[in-house]
Amino acid sequence: MGGKSTLKDLAKILNLSVSTVSKAINNSPEISDVTKDKVRSIALLNNYSPNKLAQSLKSQRTKTIGVIIPDVLMTFFAMAIHGIEQTANSYGYKVIICLSNESLEKEAESINTLVNGSVDGLIMSLSKETQSTNDYAHFEEAIRYNTPIVLFDRTSDLLICDKIKIDDTLAAKEATEHLLKIGCRNIIFLTTIYGTSVGEKRRLGYLQAIENTGVEDTIINIKDYAQFECILIEALKQGKIDGIVAADELSAISTIKYSIKHSYKIPEDISVIGFTNGVLGENFVPSLTVVDQHATMQGSLAAETLIKRLEKKIPVEPVHKVLKTSIIERESTLPLFYAK
């Protein structure tokens, strides 16, 4: 055989399954020493990705964590990376980051780039496309290389691995209940992240909160920021809206900005609550009341879980950690004692 062999080639020669060959090369306890030796000799003979093999034989670690996130321009993910970096560095691990740009194909490409010897494990938040198509075939490479994965924020029940997230449904329910508590009676849910698991769960939480309260549900889904002002103001004109739950930070800020522009008073006329505790909402005037998803903490916990997994310091059962969110009250919602 001339060039490099693949796992498939080796499996064919050995008359074994790809999975068995992979496990043998990765020194899995499921495989007998006899089979391991056979596989390794054939792998060496057939020039199977020699560096990778050498690595696995020495069980050499790169002490590097790969991170794949959808977008670096979203504050939440930038903050999560910050948390991942801090914790990884404190354990002596390095971090390399790839972006999926919300695309399944780019996510797949990033997985293949990273698991191919560069990193010991992956921390990921799924792309919009992956979540909406529910297609996880591109995780095959990571599974083949036995690369541990920790999912955070945007996770999936179809992938069996460690997961760190918040309860988005509960968080949105609490945000909506906060508006109910301060006296809002016409509350709309506004989202620009339709199609993601978190966007969908937040919508559900909003619906759960207003169920049986007599408040009618109105969901505004804005796909293009160019139409934000027009769609929002049209909605404000139709009902006497006094409360808005916005599914992310920028849409909450845009809501306030355009409402003020059209002479609505925030929070006197409309109380606005958003998601993500970032610089944008913190520094805005009026400052934004937000659901804090503890982005940095999510990143930090994801890194800690992955490192413990790599160092076999946690049980084999997947870790499923659900962080409690909190509401940070600021100027964009009426204070509780103001309740109408």
Place this chain on the structure above:
Amino acid sequence: MGGKSTLKDLAKILNLSVSTVSKAINNSPEISDVTKDKVRSIALLNNYSPNKLAQSLKSQRTKTIGVIIPDVLMTFFAMAIHGIEQTANSYGYKVIICLSNESLEKEAESINTLVNGSVDGLIMSLSKETQSTNDYAHFEEAIRYNTPIVLFDRTSDLLICDKIKIDDTLAAKEATEHLLKIGCRNIIFLTTIYGTSVGEKRRLGYLQAIENTGVEDTIINIKDYAQFECILIEALKQGKIDGIVAADELSAISTIKYSIKHSYKIPEDISVIGFTNGVLGENFVPSLTVVDQHATMQGSLAAETLIKRLEKKIPVEPVHKVLKTSIIERESTLPLFYAK
């Protein structure tokens, strides 16, 4: 020899310089074929990083670009990454990102992680510590592997490579002249990025603009955001400040926020201009007048330059591109026709 050999080991055996050995392995046209063959045989015999050697022999490319930036929470860098991604992908290249967190040591670590076979070339913006110590010894690995580097934004004259940047001195001069033009006579320069090349150059530009205008120079250097409000308001009380040039986006927004809090009117009392055309300044009320450094364009040009360098489509002389900045007038400065 037991383990893997280093270039140094090979050089010793061959009685050649490390640089010659490196060039031979990397197939440099400066080295004769005879020497190349000799070096390669010795390298193979002595188990010199076999994968690397195999790669160079086949001149195999990873088609991956490594990016090292100081901080992902700064909008400018997040936008630059966006530009790098777009352009790299359009050329069929992947991107992996490492952060230096403004530390020389982490920058060094990132270089070593990436040049070690993962990437074909590097795009970097230097860390604060690297720039203030002017120590570039940690670029040795990249040079040894003949890894092309493109610096952007925070560059250095001491590194001979492709560079994409703006003229920070001119940009700050123009920003200050803009304030002079609208009638400001007590202009301060406010910075939180002291110690970086860009921070220093912007300070110089401010000084150049007010030279011979009779305006006194006042430079406020804030190291800790916790003291921002206190230091700013103290300065505003002392002189009749009517213009502020802030060296970055967040400090400009903070300036406006605290000025308004202390009953100063923006722009009627004080005109504020900042750097970076990001979501924060665009969405703030009043919206921020900024110097647009064309972050996305800088990233995009850096990627294009690196790819052309890798594919030998540009002359060997280093590319030095200086982008023209522009001022985006918004609500935080008096309009020109208001000029007092």
